[in-house]
Amino acid sequence: MVEHVLTHLENHRARFSTISSNSSPSSSAAPPPLFVGAQGPQGSGKTYLTSRLREALGKKGVRAVVMSLDDLYLTHEGLVQVAGGNLDGSERTGNVLLKGRGLPGTHDVQLGTEVLGALKEINGAVGVDGEGSFNKQGRTIELPSFEKSLFEGEGDRLPRGEGKGTVVSAPPTVDVVVLEGWCVGFYPVSDECLKRRWTGAKQAEGGGGGGWEEGLTESDKASVRGLMGVCEMAGVRMEDVEEVNEKLKAYVDWWQMLDMFLQIKPPEHSPYAIIYKWRLQQEHNMKSRNGGKGMSDEQVKRFVDRYIPGYVFFGDGVTKGLEADVKAEEGKCDNEASVQGALTARRPSWIGRGLVITIGEEREVLGVDSF
Template identity: 45%
Template sequence: MRGSKAFETSAFIIFSHINIHTSRSPDYPLFVALQGPQGSGKTSLLERVKEMLAQNDEDHTPHRVATLSIDDLYLPHAQLKALASAHPDNPFLRGRGLPGTHDIPLGRSLLRSLKDINRSRANSICIPRFDKSLFDGEGDRLPESEWTEVQGPLDVVLLEGWCVGFYPQSRQYIEERFIDVPSVLDGTLDTSAYSLEHILDMNRRAAEYTQWWDLFDICLQISPQDTAPYVPIYKWRLQQEHEMKAKNGGQGMTDEQVKTFVDRYIPGYHFLVQGVTTGGYEQQTGSRLIPPWMQDEPTPPSFKNPPARCLRITIDENRRPRKVEYCRRQ
């Protein structure tokens, strides 16, 4: 995928969107959220975009960039097992992946430290790493000695993940989506595998992540086409697993385990992904939650058509970009 015309096109689109916004504040790095399904190429794209942002030529000032994945913020293996044992009937907590399986305090502390790195005396921060190949594909957090050190100051911080920007929705919305499953999801969304209460629990757990999203300035979303939005995810995620196993001597999940693994994620997309551009609702008060990248900003009068802070790239089954659009608050 990397090096292909489609890949380079998507990378350039992302680079351009970020580059427009990089002059926002010298005191804080620009926080960029990238949401996209498993196997859609998020990690590779961010690494390529990081290279593009760092290059120094006559058309571009080099930027200092840090990248991280939400996958590296999973709970350690022992805590994931304990979570699953505490909720044996909840399929969404049987292993890493869904809201509730990430280390919220660690993520909050890390992101805040990165946000303040340009004004902090601590000029370096260590980013956790999670090895998905350990424990037969269940994964585990690596020791701190193997974490990635990031040196400040920084101009851009990029976070990618499948559920980045997911917001909790209203109970009414969840119930309606649970009952009315579109025909395009036949074969990929099996509502008999979980209960409404399991979905509501996932929704409540998603609320904990909004303290992360509050720190972000702009967002990019990689979205499958609407015709069969989740079918390609199985193909992409299987390719991803095969590539990892080819590099590490065969450690990881079997093909059947990959399918079961992805099955657990599909409800997350169905019930929560729209929050990336529409936000959600506070669980206790019912008040509206608007993502920071969808909030209105004052702009100079001369700036008649300011670029939106959220950009969506729709890709086909072969990850080729088919549509690019700004997402603005309705």
């Protein structure tokens, strides 16, 4: 993993050096950081691995910053509002998938865009008419911080400006920025794909039965198969998934900032069942360190239940990207609004620079491959 990052960092620096020398031979501008996406399911060890990656790179003279998607969650008040509830504890009808932090729609997109954009420019290399320029003034950024143990495990984002988040300053140069999270690199899907997977998932959940694969693509089957005997999407409506799909569109601009990718993947024979075990271990570990504050085992199960549809419908976007709507491809949108709303195909920026690490139930490495 370290060598993979170092190889692409060297290539990244070489590309910037070529662009910089062509535009201004006397320029000494530092290149922008290499942006690395890191995705893995809850409890898989991605936070541990990315922290170890940062340490290993540091020993080689490479300065890396790790930012978690979790720290971009809305404030507790914002999460309550998104969930369709009231601060007094009463509830309104809402999307069951958004009743708590986790899925796209529960993050502060504006804040994420602001922070990632600032990190992209922290070394002073900014785009000016397509060319590189250098701002000698230093930059300081306080990364957001979300405390998961607050509000009985519902969590809250800590106030910025009070020194509670990691403070990143340049100079010295920031060489690598890692954005890690369970749904980093997930892409929205077309209406046709969503409907196919919805039909297959409802037939396959809880053990399924014959015929659930009918009409599904191979990618659909791989995404849906893990549901059988593991999770029942009781109470989840197709419009709930459609809303999350719509919210996910705003995240694509974040993904387009990524230069390369690291993925931690569970074994294909039990991609979802193993997540429950891992996430429960993670919660127990946190509670052992903070005096017992956090979720109960039953709350953890319900918590993970909400995440599973995210893997089923959007998880293969890491390697596939964005599939175009049939109507968009064929030019059959009815009006200007539908043209703007239709999805057009988009290839992930990291394809050809991705590394996938498959791990087993005890998080042992089963295989490493590139994509």
